[in-house]
Amino acid sequence: MTDYCIGIDLGTTYSCLAYVDEDGDPVIEKNFEQEETTPSVILFDDNGQILVGSQAKEMALMYEQDRAVTAIKREIGSNYVKEIDGKTYNPTQLSATILKKLLDDFNSNHCCDIKKAVITVPAYFGQNERDQTKTAGMIAGLEEVTLINEPTAAAISYGYNGKKEGKERVLVYDLGGGTFDVTVLEIENGKFNAVATDGERFLGGKDWDKAMAEIIKEKVAEESGTDIDFLESDPEVVKSLEYDSEVIKKRLSTSEVTKGTLTVDSHKYVYSVNRKEFEDMSEDKLMQTIDVMDRVLKSKSMTIDDIDVVILVGGSSRMPQVKEAISKKYPTANIKAHDSDLAVAKGAALFAKSISESPTAITEEAPTEEERRIIVKNVLSKTFGLKATYEDGSEMISNLIFRNETLPIEKTKRYYP
Structure with missing residues (x-):
């Protein structure tokens, strides 16, 4: 049985699955309905069935609104609970339902039983959200789940396999159905080093x-x-x-x-x-994305001239206003649309392939061209510190490690009474 290398883009509004074929190329797997992307919609019908995808999205119009679940990715890490027909479902379980639909369709089409996959997450996701995404994969039937940030996966799709010569600094503008990320990465010889990242959880x-x-x-x-x-x-x-x-x-x-x-x-x-x-x-929403771009650049004292290419990914980046706004704010920007809906899943599949060939691919030094491994280095998406509460109720926060510091990182600080 073929050992498939699977990448899954678990999206807010649409999800998709990709694998690497015998030629080493990423391929999008069409679902049972012969679609490249599956609506991230769940419907609990009145016959006790749980429907996922296009059928759920279309049939939701025939049911009471509370029988459908949409944009559940926005609730990952929260205390959200869906109550339906006397049962309760949390965001992890609901996300697992979407993942299971993707995996079941793939397994049925290829007569296999996938147990390992790379799943993408927004760069700004904290550890709780990441842990819940992994758990969702396990509930869906996977035994081994590796996570990769969505902008990094998109950059891998863009720059993998030596298609770009020399060192290149890219800014990934990822406007999905429910989330928005901006990440600057440096790409060279299969190494993808994140430099800075920022995003908005509720913007898409x-x-x-x-x-x-x-x-x-x-x-x-x-x-x-x-x-x-x-x-x-x-x-x-x-x-x-x-x-x-x-x-x-x-x-x-x-x-x-x-x-x-x-x-x-x-x-x-x-x-x-x-x-x-x-x-x-919708101009105010668009300007929010430009503000995030500006924050990312300023966080590392960069200008748009320090960026070789701005890569547009995420289905919502297709809107003409996106490219127009970036061009207006940054007239010298080199802007490229890259496989808007599918780049993230393809990059995840390529990363899965790299892991399968070399489990230490994430941390080792740059590979030879023949080894074709992918090396990923991430940055911290949030600032972490300690909060102390004094007897009078006042509080003090002492930050230890800061957003955009390179991972892994360890710091020690001595506190005196």
């Missing part, structure tokens, strides 16, 4: 969907004479808006104007949305 394509929903509500309310509060209180309208907003948003990435329909009280209303009004409504 779903937030652009909400902006689109606001536009649609305003238009339909005006056309129908209906109060916006009424639209927001109608469960059927809310479900339709959640689904249609994403569709209309995606259309505006290739069209200047598009139309849609929304049914209110059995009457269908036609509305028109143009790209300009959508970009105006």
